[in-house]
Amino acid sequence: MRRFLSAILLVSLTMAALAKPPARKTLEIYYVDVEGGAATLIVTPAGESILVDTGWPGFESRDAKRIQAAMQQAGITEIDHLIITHYHVDHFGGVPELAKLVTIKNHYNHGELPNPPENSSQTRQYANYLAAANNKTTTIKPGDTIKLRSLKGTPPVTLRFLAARGETLPGKTREANPVCADAKQMPEDKSDNARSIVFKLSYGAFDFFDAGDLTWNIESKLVCPSNVIGKVDLYQVTHHGMDISNNPVLLKSVSPTVAIMNNGPKKGGSANTVKWLRELPSLQALYQVHRNVAISNEQNTAPEYIANIDEQGSEMIWVSVDAAKKTFTVTNGRTKASKTFASK
Numbered sequence: 120m121r122r123f124l125s126a127i128l129l130v131s132l133t134m135a136a137l138a139k140p141p142a143r144k145t146l147e148i149y150y151v152d153v154e155g156g157a158a159t160l161i162v163t164p165a166g167e168s169i170l171v172d173t174g175w176p177g178f179e180s181r182d183a184k185r186i187q188a189a190m191q192q193a194g195i196t197e198i199d200h201l202i203i204t205h206y207h208v209d210h211f212g213g214v215p216e217l218a219k220l221v222t223i224k225n226h227y228n229h230g231e232l233p234n235p236p237e238n239s240s241q242t243r244q245y246a247n248y249l250a251a252a253n254n255k256t257t258t259i260k261p262g263d264t265i266k267l268r269s270l271k272g273t274p275p276v277t278l279r280f281l282a283a284r285g286e287t288l289p290g291k292t293r294e295a296n297p298v299c300a301d302a303k304q305m306p307e308d309k310s311d312n313a314r315s316i317v318f319k320l321s322y323g324a325f326d327f328f329d330a331g332d333l334t335w336n337i338e339s340k341l342v343c344p345s346n347v348i349g350k351v352d353l354y355q356v357t358h359h360g361m362d363i364s365n366n367p368v369l370l371k372s373v374s375p376t377v378a379i380m381n382n383g384p385k386k387g388g389s390a391n392t393v394k395w396l397r398e399l400p401s402l403q404a405l406y407q408v409h410r411n412v413a414i415s416n417e418q419n420t421a422p423e424y425i426a427n428i429d430e431q432g433s434e435m436i437w438v439s440v441d442a443a444k445k446t447f448t449v450t451n452g453r454t455k456a457s458k459t460f461a462s463k
């Protein structure tokens with residue numbers, strides 16, 4: 120009988136251990152390949168998850184399944200916080216299919232779909248998104264934060280929003296940014312790209328910047344006349360690497376150590392953006408989820424930093440941040456090769 124009871128005890132202890140997320144001391148960031156959309160999965164040391172954008176709908180739920188596979192690799196089963204940067208189909212189109220596969224607890228966006236919508240499919244996609252969120256979403260304003268749990272013995276993880284719906288955090292009282300002398304304007308972007316949610320996530324000495332598909336003039340507003348972002352370690356290359364985004368004034372102001380671009384084989388990955396990033400004295404590595412097949416190999420980053428050389432690939436790039444060592448490590452899912460960088 121005693122042996123029987125201890126066997127039961129052992130089984131229940133094992134089950135309890137399995138039910139808990141794995142113990143980790145690192146913060147993880149996964150770049151899911153959604154073929155020219157965006158889906159960035161962040162998992163904190165406490166096991167809390169933030170997903171930024173969900174890729175496309177359709178293709179037999181391709182992107183939702185890829186996000187679920189990334190969640191499995193990260194050892195999580197639910198999304199605690201889903202941030203939709205803006206209402207374009209390659210960012211929010213995948214929400215209904217993902218919501219069928221996994222539980223999504225909290226939804227964040229920049230507010231109601233602007234009127235008039237860009238086209239009729241956007242209206243339909245927005246209705247599907249709201250239905251998948253049970254009409255319960257939180258509207259983000261610059262300066263808002265998401266409160267995240269911290270793990271004992273590790274620094275807090277903070278997520279702060281810097282822009283939403285074209286509004287940016289005011290920076291008047293800060294020092295003037297000398298880079299702004301070179302700032303040039305483009306014609307006003309009236310699309311929802313310009314309303315993208317922008318945030319900075321910090322863990323110890325590490326800072327990560329994600330601006331969705333934000334475009335040129337609002338990028339400039341974030342750093343001119345004063346830089347409200349600061350310098351960052353990891354820069355998510357904005358708008359899949361298109362050159363109507365990634366304003367060099369912003370790039371020089373945030374001076375990242377590593378940049379990761381979520382582009383498709385035929386979307387984003389502009390030669391200009393690659394050139395501007397390479398010119399940054401701070402930059403030690405530029406990663407691309409795909410090789411841009413429309414330009415030369417020399418205009419892409421080096422093959423060792425590309426997760427998918429062929430159009431068919433679906434490999435990820437992921438980042439592991441160690442606050443105690445003040446380092447972060449980037450792994451190319453295709454080669455499994457890792458490189459470690461010092462946090463600023």
Ligand SMILES: [Zn+2]
Nearest residue numbers: 156207209332
């Ligand atoms: Zn996009």
